[in-house]
């Protein structure tokens with residue numbers, strides 16, 4: 017579905033992404049892991065339109081989408097999640113789903129989609145859809161809660177929910193599990209799996225928690241120093257000497273031997 021070919025993104029002389037080549041198969045939940053600073057988020061930003069690549073190509077279903085802005089990708093069904101913007105923290109969860117954020121970090125695309133003069137039928141339709149999404153995510157009881165009052169994990173669920181208000185094909189998730197407690201992490205994992213199985217969403221997710229990755233993702237792609245180092249299922253990745261070496265001193269091996 018997505019093919020990234022020899023992608024580079026340099027910052028001055030520094031090669032944050034240094035010739036990465038990878039594929040994301042349709043229907044997969046592909047994991048992207050690697051030590052801090054490996055270039056994972058930069059790669060995501062290049063693919064999802066937040067940063068222009070220095071060089072290289074991104075294809076979606078064979079079509080060149082390199083450097084397209086977020087709203088153009090959005091209309092192709094390629095989405096990444098955004099943090100709930102500060103201004104929307106006083107709005108309810110339901111309202112956040114119905115009409116989403118403003119200017120920063122490429123979020124204007126939501127306005128392009130939702131901000132058109134709406135007639136009442138469309139609004140009723142949106143309301144219905146928002147309630148279905150809340151139900152799917154098991155947070156119906158929070159529909160009238162202000163987004164600002166949600167826990168970190170509940171916010172992540174709401175962010176995921178926003179991708180469900182449109183017809184997403186592929187969703188990029190950058191550390192959706194960071195700082196989220198076990199119970200909510202499982203809820204988020206279930207939502208991702210169900211979106212994948214029941215709605216055909218393809219996912220590519222950056223995550224540090226290897227257990228979480230292992231339960232959801234196949235394949236797992238490992239990046240280090242701006243390049244793709246290895247790819248395989250979680251067991252292959254964990255057993256790969258090059259991967260262990262790249263992680264040495266940063267957790268994976270330590271955790272396993274603990």
Ligand SMILES: Nc1ncnc2c1ncn2[C@@H]1O[C@H](COP(=O)(O)OP(=O)(O)O)[C@@H](O)[C@H]1O
Pocket residue numbers: 027030032050051052053054055056057058059
């Ligand atoms: N806007 C930027 N300007 C300069 N350096 C950056 C910028 N964004 C990221 N970097 C650098 O690029 C490297 C890769 O960062 P990042 O893609 O965030 O890694 P990861 O997500 O794998 O932890 C890091 O060394 C980071 O400091």
Ligand SMILES: [Mg+2]
Pocket residue numbers: 056057058
């Ligand atoms: Mg990152």
